[in-house]
Amino acid sequence: EVQLVESGGGLVQPGGSLRLSCAASGFTFSDHAMHWVRQAPGTGLEYVSSISDNGGSTYYANSVKGRFTISRDNSKNTLYLQMGSLRAEDMAVYYCVRRFNAYDYWGQGTLVAVSS
């Protein structure tokens, strides 16, 4: 059974940093591109970042470029999102997503709250 379990969310002050992790199981992690998608409270879905299966290519939404860094450790079956210079508008539930025939598996999400 495919499972994606995010962790690392929490309350952080504006300008602060946070690292999200996503532990994957039930599939060959190194065969799949992985994405982060976020959802601000009461709003829709927004693509954040993605990484190729071997980690060699990374992509970012303009809204997070230069502040967030996506990475992966295929030996640990884990995806990461290092978030810096956090702003109020970054507050959201962050989902780890597997890309195969669109976004076929989603984690349960981890909440990032940005407030002083």
Place this chain on the structure above:
Amino acid sequence: EIVLTQSPGTLSLSPGERATLSCRASQSVSSSYLAWYQQKPGQAPRLLIYGASSRATGIPDRFSGSGSGTDFTLTISRLEPEDFAVYYCQQHSNSFTFGPGTKVDIK
């Protein structure tokens, strides 16, 4: 950036009725890269349709997708109580963008 517009914003229907949801793109999207998701309160989205018309694993056949170019449709042939939710379309042909969603609620 390709912008997706969904209509209507809210669809109020009764169980057993047919639901027709629209997704329109600001420029042409390859059908291979148009997907639909369902999201219930407090849950992660779930993939329903990929490639504009292919049902994801485990999705009942009352869900169907169609369309091409800039106009796509998700149809739920007969609404079941568990189908009342928010539905999002997504294109992943040119970067990745989602529509704002259509809420299907109980009339």
